[in-house]
Each structure stands twice: as structure tokens, then as C-alpha cells.
Amino acid sequence: MTRRDLLSAGDLSHTDAVEILDTAERLDRALAGREVKKLPPLRGRTVVNLFYEDSTRTRTSFELAAKRLSADVVNFTAKGSSVSKGESLKDTALTLEAMGADAVVIRHSYSGAAHRLAGWVHGSVINAGDGTHEHPTQALLDAFTMRRRLRGGTGDLAGLRVSVVGDVLHSRVARSNVLLLATLGADVTLVAPPTLLPVGVEEWPARTSFDLDVELPDSDVVMMLRVQRERMAASYFPSAREYARRYGLDARRMAMLRDQSIVMHPGPMNRGMEIAAEVADDPKRSTIVEQVTNGVSVRMAVLYLLLGGGDSE
Amino acid sequence: MPGPALTPNVPSATVLDAHDLARTVDRIAHQIIERTAKSDVPAALVGIPTRGVPLARRLADRVRAFDGPDIPIGSLDTTLYRDDLRLRGVRPLAETIEPRGGISGRLVILVDDVLFSGRTIRAALDAIRDLGRPSAVQLAVLIDRGHRQLPIRADYVGKNLPTSVDQNVRVMLSEIDGSDAVLLTGALGPEGDSE
Helix, strand or coil, rough: CCCCCCCCHHCCCHHHHHHHHHHHHHHHHHHCCCCCCCCCCCCCEEEEEEEECCCCCHHHHHHHHHHCCEEEEEEECCCCCCCHHHCCCHHHHHHHHHHHCEEEEEEEEEHHHHHHHHHHCCCEEEEEEECEEEEEHHHHCCCCCCHEEEHCCCCCCCEEEEECCCCCCCHHHHHHHHHHHHHHEEEEEEECCCHCCCCHHHHHCCCCECHHHHHHHCCCEEEEEECHHHHCCCCCCCHHHHHHHHHHHHHHHHHCCCCEEECCCCCCCCCCCCCCCHHHCCCCCCCCCHHHHHHHHHHHHHHHHCCCCCCCC | ECCCCCCCCCCCEECCCHHHHHHHHHHHHHHHHHHHHHHCCEEEEEEECHHHHHHHHHHHHHHCCCCCCCCCCCCCCHHHHHHCCHHCCCCCCCCCCCCCCCCCCCCCEEEEEECCCCHHHHHEEEHHHHHCCCCCCEEEEEEECCCCCCCCCCCCCEECCCCCCCCCEECCCCHHHHHHHEECCCCCCCCCCCC
16 A cells, blocks of 8 residues: 555555455454564554544544554543644644654544645544544444455455445445445445435445335345434434334344344444344344454554555655 | 576576475475474474465475474564565565464474575564564574575575575475476576676
């Protein structure tokens, strides 16, 4: 991979995407069962986690990934920083760069924040979620999880049938997943009420459907999206109960799935809303815990491939 | 004797043909049996990808064929431990597989096709340190072509091959390359006075 930044899942070619997944698989196996979970390739490199939005798993996942590759990690959260004194994103970025950051991992509530940042700093920029736009490393870890569970951990996802269900409108996870899954050859169906599908969805490389019960029997993967109430100013559906009845994945619906099919959720979950507790905790189908574990390996691969080689300048 | 030219205008000579290569592997296998028989520490053969891995497998097979011990094999990718990672850019990773029973307390015999600068072996020693603590580490190579940049030597050498720095030693193994041979390319004479 020759690029410097990871801003959109759509920027990745088929070769890039498979290279990241292969590298993640190798790194994961290199560390499996080891007492010292540490590899040396990013020694002396500095990775800054620049988080303007709350996050548990993504921030800790990036931090762990960078540390396992021996990088120095600086965690920056907007709360308790100069941002509360009114410092702009650009000034913050330039300050961090002046301190010698080789990579900036950014999470921001504005779509496009990562792109802007990439134009201002010399180091690598990794988009860890920008508004309702993209979250490419989530898409990569989801693809990694699907590949491991259903494709033996090699190659691409040609012909895999994936249903992405729920709040597509506010979901950067859905957008990044659709782009990456299409690159990897999967057939994606977006299942949502019409009010939760974005304008222009017909341009996406995916089919749309309003009826979950029709899609389930044909799905290899069911990816449930979190209903993002914090981003909802208006009401997009009559009530939580009504939503759960039509688009929630409960035990009855899970029984409609084929034997090997898996259930995914990017977390954090609204149990009882988009996913029932017994589905989320199902030991055979649910990959929710695995997704978190795989996230560290995939982020290690991204950091290694972006930073492990020589200086790009 | 002239071998097949790999690229136009670059002379190439066959150093070992398939028969020589098999005999060389057999000889190393005998030496391993001899030297491990005296000790009660169990051995493990650990190949360095790419071609060290099939070589380790062949050595284990031959040792068993000569009524030696059943030595477990593994592979050890050194990419992440190289000191030239930043100079040469990101490279794809190869597989690391610990030999059955691990490496701690064992005699680890590293296996590689060509010993040159010694930097790969240094990286392998660093990688081993992260995996465990062998009781000893030895090195087996098919070809030692000289030009060491570090104080590293091999315990088992298939063939010492004097080369000049700008020559290229190419080991071909049927598992990867379809046939067995060792070629020396860019060769005008074997003793490094080319150009």
C-alpha cells in the first residue's frame, strides 16, 4: 500500500483491502498465545489519538494497536483540552504536529473533518469516524470478521450476502461498510424504514429493502446498526416499540437465519431496540465480542502499512 | 557450466543442481543428527520465510529418514524486526508458526537458504527473544556467500560460495520455484573481480 492516509473506505482498491486483511491476519497470528504481546516496527513513532467525540472501543482499540507495535501514543480528548478554550481544529492539529506526531487518528462530529486535517498536517491521518460520513477501520474489522468466519480467513468476500439493517441515515459504519464490501465483491442489501435511508442511496453499490423478514433467510451476514438517537433532531419512526417490532432482531427472527449465518453489531448496542439481548449474547451467531478483538489486529495492520515503511516525503 | 539466463545479458552459473542440492541437504541432516545426539535438549527446526521454511521441512524429513529424532518444525517471519524496514518501505508479512511444543528450553536450529550480511539472522534472534527463551540457538544455511556485516556465523553450512557483493545467489526449491537449483548470477568469475 503506497498511500499516506486512510480517510475513506472507498479509497481502498481491492488489492489494498485484501493486503490490509492479510496483514491483520498475520499480525493476529504472530501475537496469538504470546506472553509479550509486542512487536517492534513502530518504535520511535508517535501516534496521536485526537478524539472530539466520545468513544470507548475505537479509542482504546487504536491505542492498544499502536502500543502493540511499540509506537508512543498521545491521547487527546476535546474535554479538558484547549478546545474548551476555543482552539480550532487547525490550530490543535498544527500544535500536535509541532510536537512530532507521525500519525493522527481523528474522531470528529463533523463529516469531512479528517479530509480537512489531512490537508493541514504532514503525518498520516486516519479517519476514526467523521460525523455521519465514514468509519473505514470499522468496515475493515467487519470485513475481517466476515472473512474469518465465512471465508476461512483468506481472499475476498465475493458473493457473500450481507444485510445492513437499521439507521443507515446516520451511520458512518454503514457507508464505509457498503463501499468496502462492494470492493471486496459482497452483495449488500440495506434494510431500513424509508425515513432512515439517506438521500441518494440509489447511487450506493447496494440494494435497498424495507422488509427485514424477507431478507433474513437469504443473508449470510446480518449487520445491525445502532439507532443513533443523539443525532436525531426529528422523529424518524413512531416509537421505539414500533421500530423494534419491524426492524429489531429478536430470537424469532434469528431462527429464520441459515445455519452458518452470523449476526454483527458495531456497538454500542441499544439492547431491546435494534437487537434483543438473547441475540446479542448468542454464542454461535453473534460476533460482537470478536469484532472488538479483531479491531485491534486490523488497526495494527493499518498503522503498520501506513507508518511502518520509510518516510513518504 | 552455463545455466539458463534469467535476464538478458546477465550471465548465470549453476552452483548446485537438483542432485547436488539433495546431497547437501542430506549432509546437513547427518550433521544435525550427530550434534544433537550428544545432548538431551530437544531440538526444533525453525525456517525463515520464504525458502528457509521448505528447507527446514526437508531437513526434518531427512533426519527422520536417517533414523534421527522426530524434530518439530516452525517458521519465523523476521520482517517486523528488520533494521532496514524504514529504508526499504513496508513489506508484506510472512507466517510465523511456533514449532509444536514451543521454543523455550529447546535447541532452536534456524534455517535459511543464503547467509549474506547476517542482518536477517540478527532480526531472527530478536524475534526469538519475544517468543521465548531457547536453551541454545544454532544456524543452518544452504549457502554461505560471505560479506558479513555482523558477527554472525553458521553452525551448519551446505556450501561456502565465494561471491562478489554485486553478484546474486538464487536458491530455487521445487516447493516454491518448481525445481531445485542454486544459481549465481551477474557472475564473471567466482572470486569477486567482476566489472
